[in-house]
Amino acid sequence: MSNTEKKQTRESSDEVAASIASGTRVTRSATKEKLSDEHMLKTAGQFNRIATIKTLIESLPLSHLEADIDEIICIKEAIDEIHKTFNKEHQYIETTWPSTFITHDYFTQNAQGEEIQCHIEAQSKIRKLCRELNVTPKTVNKVEETSVTEGRTKEINRLPDIPIPKFSGDYMAWPSFKDLFESLVLKSSKLSDVQKFHYLRSTLEGSAFKMISRLSLQNTSLNIAWKKLIDKFDSPRLAVNPHLQKMLKTTPSRKRSAIELDEMINYVGDIIEGLNLFEIQNPWEALGVHQIIKQQDEQTRTEWERSLGNSKTYPSFAQLRTYFAAQVTALENACGVEGKEQKPQGKLKPKGKLKVKAFHTNTREDTEKVPFNKTCQYCKKDHRPNLNPDITDVLIWIRKHQFLFSTDITKIYRQIKVHKDDWVLQRILWIDDKGNETPYYLTTVTYGMRAAPFLAVRTLLQLVEDEGKNYPLAVPCITQGRYVDDIFGGADTQQELIEIALQLKKLCNAGGFPLAKWHSTHEDTIIAINADRNQEAIITFDCDTPKILGLQWDSQRDQFTFATTLSADNEKTSKRTILSNIAKIFDPLGFLSPVVIKAKMLLQELWLHKIKWDDPIPQRLSTQWRAIKQDLLELNQITIPRWLNTRNGSSTELHGFSDASQLAMAAVIYLTVHNASEQQTILICSKTKVAPLKRLSIPRLELTAALLLSKLTQYIRNTLNMEITATHLWTDSRVALTWIRSHASRWKDIVRNRVTLIQELTSNYQWNYVPGKANPADCASRGLRANQLKDHPLWWTGPSWLHDPDSWPEQPTEADKQSEQEARPGISLAATISKPDYHWDLVHKHSQLPKLLRITAACIRFIAHAKPHEPSSPNLTICGSLESSRLFWIKALLRPTLESTAHVLNKPANSAAFN
Structure with missing residues (x-):
C-alpha cells in the first residue's frame, strides 16, 4: 500500500473513531468512499480461490483406471467448500463495495463467472469419473437436482424427480422434450441463464448438440442456442414426415387375433394423436400427399421442397395439385404441342464396337453383419481358397534346415499369358492428336488388378501339378517355402541343397518363370547355379544384406538381424508419430516381444487418454516414449x-511358457534338441497381447495367457511338421494350473470356457508349474530394455534346467485354495440304484422310439390273437396297441426303480407296512 493510501486509511479511521466517541452512526454516505484493506484482501482471496479450484481440477485423474474414489470425494468436498465460501464473500463484496471502484479487476474480469465455469467443469469431470467407476461419491451435491425441479416440495414424502430425457435430433421426440425443458428449466426463476444453458448442453446429444457445441458458457448463449433449436426442429412440415413414414410401415396381420388387432389400432391411434399435435386437420390427406411425393424422382422432390420455401405448415393436397398442374404445363410446352417425346429418325450402328457381357444379378438389401476378418460367422474359421501360406508359416519352415537358399521370380505377372478371348477385358484405347482411336490389348496378367496375385500363384501351382513329378525335390520349395514370388529351399547337406536349387530352376524354366536374386548360406550353391545357367541371370554374393520376407538375413553368419529407422528427434511427438514409428517394427516371430510390448502398453494408454492424433501428449507419456524410442534404435x-x-536322428521337445501381468500377457515356445554330442534350446517364436481394458484378476489373466500358449503351441506343431517326442507347457500360476488340471464343469463360465479350450488343444501335452523367476514369458509380459534383451539367456535359451528333467522344479501336489473362488455352487442330486431287466432287450436294439413302439404293438396284437379262450379285446386296433405299447415300456423302465414302493402298495390296507 502506498503512503498516500495509508494516510487516507488513518484519516478514515480517525473519523470513524471520532464519530463513535460522539455517539453518531457511521454510514457509507457519511464517510468518504475509499477502497479499504478489507476489500483488497477479500478480492485477492477470491482470485486465490479460483486458482485453487483450477489446481484441483488439474489434479483429477484423466482416466478411471488411475482414479481413486476416496481421492475424488476429497477433491469434490474441497471444491464445494471453496464454492460456498466464494459465494458468501461475493455477496458481501457486492453489498459493501464502493461505487467509485466499480472498474476494479474483480468486476471487469468477471471473477464470479469464471468461478462458476470452473465449478461446472469440476462437477462434470467428477461425475464422468464416477460414472466410469460405476459408483456414486458420498458427497453428492443435491443442490443442482433440486434447483432444476422448481416446483418440487421439500417434504419428506415428496414426489419423485422428473428426469429430463436426452434429445439427439429426432423430430418425433422434439415436442415432448421442448415442453418438459421449458417447464422445468427455462421457466425456473431460481436458475441463472448460465445454469440453464449448462443444463441444455447436458441434455443434448448427436446432431442437436453439434448445433450449439461452439457456444461458450455465458448468459447470452442460452437465447441463441434455444432459438437455433426452435428454428431447426419446431417445424411441423419436417416433424410430420416421420409420423407418416411410420404409418406406411405397418405390417399385415399374420393371423386373426384380438391382440394383433388391438396393437394395430393402438399403433395407428398413437400416430394420429401425434399428428394432431401439429394441427393436421386431415391425417389421411397428409398421408396421400406424403406418398405421392415419395414416389416421384429426386429432381421433382427437390423442386417441390424448394417451392414450399421456409413454410413450417404441412402442405395440403390443393397446394400439391396446383404445383403439379404447373409442372404438367411446363413439361408439355418443353416436349412439344402433342405432349409426346420425339423419337429419333434413324439408328446408326457404330462400327468396330465390341459388346462385353457383364454379370448382373438381382439383389436385395439385407441387414446382416459381415465379419471384418473374412471368417465364417458360424465356426469362426477361414474357408477361402488361400493359395498363399501365412508369412509366419514360411519363416518357421525355413528354420528347420541347416543350409538355405532364397530366390525370386523375375516379373512374375509378365510371364503369364492371358487367353485370347479375354484380351478384350484388358483393352486400352489410344487417341492421337487427330482424334483417331487405336486399340491396344494387354496379353499378360496386369499388375494392380485385384485378380492378379491369384492368377499368378494359381498358375505357379498348376506348374507344380504338371511338371512336379519330374523335379520332386523342388516341389516343397513352391508348396511350403514360397510366399507370392519369393521362394526358399533348405536341406541338411550342401550337396542336397545344390540339387534342390537346380531342380527348382529347371521346374520354373519349364513354366517360363526365370529366377533371379539368388542368396545362400554357402557360396558353392551360387557357383553351381551360375555354372548351370544358360542365360544371363542376376546373382548376388551378399553385396547387400538380403531379406527373408521382411527380416534382414546375414547369409554369411546365417543370422537374423534388425534395422530400425525412426523419425527425427526434433519431430513433434503425437499419437500419430508414435503409431507410425511403432508400425515400422516388423517382428512376425516375436523375437523382440520384451521391447515391443512396452510400446503396445504405451499405445493403449494413449487411447485411454482420448488424445487426438496431432495433439501433444502429456509429459509423462512423452518421457516414456523417448525411452522406448531409444530402445528401438x-x-x-x-x-x-x-x-x-x-x-536327422536328433530328439526334439517343445517347451512353452505363459505369464501375465496387469498390463500384458505373453506366451513363448522353445525347441530343445537332444543330439549325440550336445543338447541345445533355442527360441522359436513368441506372442504377446496387452491386457483387456476391463480389469481381470491375475489368476484369470494367467488362464488367458495359458489359452494363448495352447493356441500357439498347436500352431507351431502343425507348422513344424516334424517328429516331436514330448511337449511340456509351463505356467507360474498355481491357481491357473489347478483349473487346467480339474474338470471344466467345476468352474464358473469365464473359467470353464477357457479351461475347456485349453484341455481340447493340449489333451496330449503335460502342464507343469515353473517359478516366476525362471519363467521366460515374464520378460515379455513386463518388458525389458534393449540393452537387457541383447544378452538375456533366460529369454533366448530358456531356463538352464530344461535339458535335465531331474532338475525340473518341484510340482505342487495339492490344489490351490484360491482356485475355489471360481467354483460353481454345489448341485444336490438324488441318486437311486436300479437293477436292469435284461429279459426285454428291444429297447437296447432300437434307438428310435416310433420304431420301438410299432414292434411292441405288433407283439401285443399277436399275443392277443393267440389266446383263443379270451374274448376279443377292444385295444386290438393299431392306435390302441400303440398306446398299450407306450404304457408297457413306461412300466418296464420304472419297475426296477419303484419295485420296493410297488411291493408295499400291493399289500392289504391293514398290513403292518402302512403302520
Whole structure:
C-alpha cells in the first residue's frame, strides 16, 4: 500500500473513531468512499480461490483406471467448500463495495463467472469419473437436482424427480422434450441463464448438440442456442414426415387375433394423436400427399421442397395439385404441342464396337453383419481358397534346415499369358492428336488388378501339378517355402541343397518363370547355379544384406538381424508419430516381444487418454516414449540364429511358457534338441497381447495367457511338421494350473470356457508349474530394455534346467485354495440304484422310439390273437396297441426303480407296512 493510501486509511479511521466517541452512526454516505484493506484482501482471496479450484481440477485423474474414489470425494468436498465460501464473500463484496471502484479487476474480469465455469467443469469431470467407476461419491451435491425441479416440495414424502430425457435430433421426440425443458428449466426463476444453458448442453446429444457445441458458457448463449433449436426442429412440415413414414410401415396381420388387432389400432391411434399435435386437420390427406411425393424422382422432390420455401405448415393436397398442374404445363410446352417425346429418325450402328457381357444379378438389401476378418460367422474359421501360406508359416519352415537358399521370380505377372478371348477385358484405347482411336490389348496378367496375385500363384501351382513329378525335390520349395514370388529351399547337406536349387530352376524354366536374386548360406550353391545357367541371370554374393520376407538375413553368419529407422528427434511427438514409428517394427516371430510390448502398453494408454492424433501428449507419456524410442534404435545390435539345430536322428521337445501381468500377457515356445554330442534350446517364436481394458484378476489373466500358449503351441506343431517326442507347457500360476488340471464343469463360465479350450488343444501335452523367476514369458509380459534383451539367456535359451528333467522344479501336489473362488455352487442330486431287466432287450436294439413302439404293438396284437379262450379285446386296433405299447415300456423302465414302493402298495390296507 502506498503512503498516500495509508494516510487516507488513518484519516478514515480517525473519523470513524471520532464519530463513535460522539455517539453518531457511521454510514457509507457519511464517510468518504475509499477502497479499504478489507476489500483488497477479500478480492485477492477470491482470485486465490479460483486458482485453487483450477489446481484441483488439474489434479483429477484423466482416466478411471488411475482414479481413486476416496481421492475424488476429497477433491469434490474441497471444491464445494471453496464454492460456498466464494459465494458468501461475493455477496458481501457486492453489498459493501464502493461505487467509485466499480472498474476494479474483480468486476471487469468477471471473477464470479469464471468461478462458476470452473465449478461446472469440476462437477462434470467428477461425475464422468464416477460414472466410469460405476459408483456414486458420498458427497453428492443435491443442490443442482433440486434447483432444476422448481416446483418440487421439500417434504419428506415428496414426489419423485422428473428426469429430463436426452434429445439427439429426432423430430418425433422434439415436442415432448421442448415442453418438459421449458417447464422445468427455462421457466425456473431460481436458475441463472448460465445454469440453464449448462443444463441444455447436458441434455443434448448427436446432431442437436453439434448445433450449439461452439457456444461458450455465458448468459447470452442460452437465447441463441434455444432459438437455433426452435428454428431447426419446431417445424411441423419436417416433424410430420416421420409420423407418416411410420404409418406406411405397418405390417399385415399374420393371423386373426384380438391382440394383433388391438396393437394395430393402438399403433395407428398413437400416430394420429401425434399428428394432431401439429394441427393436421386431415391425417389421411397428409398421408396421400406424403406418398405421392415419395414416389416421384429426386429432381421433382427437390423442386417441390424448394417451392414450399421456409413454410413450417404441412402442405395440403390443393397446394400439391396446383404445383403439379404447373409442372404438367411446363413439361408439355418443353416436349412439344402433342405432349409426346420425339423419337429419333434413324439408328446408326457404330462400327468396330465390341459388346462385353457383364454379370448382373438381382439383389436385395439385407441387414446382416459381415465379419471384418473374412471368417465364417458360424465356426469362426477361414474357408477361402488361400493359395498363399501365412508369412509366419514360411519363416518357421525355413528354420528347420541347416543350409538355405532364397530366390525370386523375375516379373512374375509378365510371364503369364492371358487367353485370347479375354484380351478384350484388358483393352486400352489410344487417341492421337487427330482424334483417331487405336486399340491396344494387354496379353499378360496386369499388375494392380485385384485378380492378379491369384492368377499368378494359381498358375505357379498348376506348374507344380504338371511338371512336379519330374523335379520332386523342388516341389516343397513352391508348396511350403514360397510366399507370392519369393521362394526358399533348405536341406541338411550342401550337396542336397545344390540339387534342390537346380531342380527348382529347371521346374520354373519349364513354366517360363526365370529366377533371379539368388542368396545362400554357402557360396558353392551360387557357383553351381551360375555354372548351370544358360542365360544371363542376376546373382548376388551378399553385396547387400538380403531379406527373408521382411527380416534382414546375414547369409554369411546365417543370422537374423534388425534395422530400425525412426523419425527425427526434433519431430513433434503425437499419437500419430508414435503409431507410425511403432508400425515400422516388423517382428512376425516375436523375437523382440520384451521391447515391443512396452510400446503396445504405451499405445493403449494413449487411447485411454482420448488424445487426438496431432495433439501433444502429456509429459509423462512423452518421457516414456523417448525411452522406448531409444530402445528401438538399439535393436540393430541383436542377432538371432536362423537354424533350429535340428538334424536327422536328433530328439526334439517343445517347451512353452505363459505369464501375465496387469498390463500384458505373453506366451513363448522353445525347441530343445537332444543330439549325440550336445543338447541345445533355442527360441522359436513368441506372442504377446496387452491386457483387456476391463480389469481381470491375475489368476484369470494367467488362464488367458495359458489359452494363448495352447493356441500357439498347436500352431507351431502343425507348422513344424516334424517328429516331436514330448511337449511340456509351463505356467507360474498355481491357481491357473489347478483349473487346467480339474474338470471344466467345476468352474464358473469365464473359467470353464477357457479351461475347456485349453484341455481340447493340449489333451496330449503335460502342464507343469515353473517359478516366476525362471519363467521366460515374464520378460515379455513386463518388458525389458534393449540393452537387457541383447544378452538375456533366460529369454533366448530358456531356463538352464530344461535339458535335465531331474532338475525340473518341484510340482505342487495339492490344489490351490484360491482356485475355489471360481467354483460353481454345489448341485444336490438324488441318486437311486436300479437293477436292469435284461429279459426285454428291444429297447437296447432300437434307438428310435416310433420304431420301438410299432414292434411292441405288433407283439401285443399277436399275443392277443393267440389266446383263443379270451374274448376279443377292444385295444386290438393299431392306435390302441400303440398306446398299450407306450404304457408297457413306461412300466418296464420304472419297475426296477419303484419295485420296493410297488411291493408295499400291493399289500392289504391293514398290513403292518402302512403302520
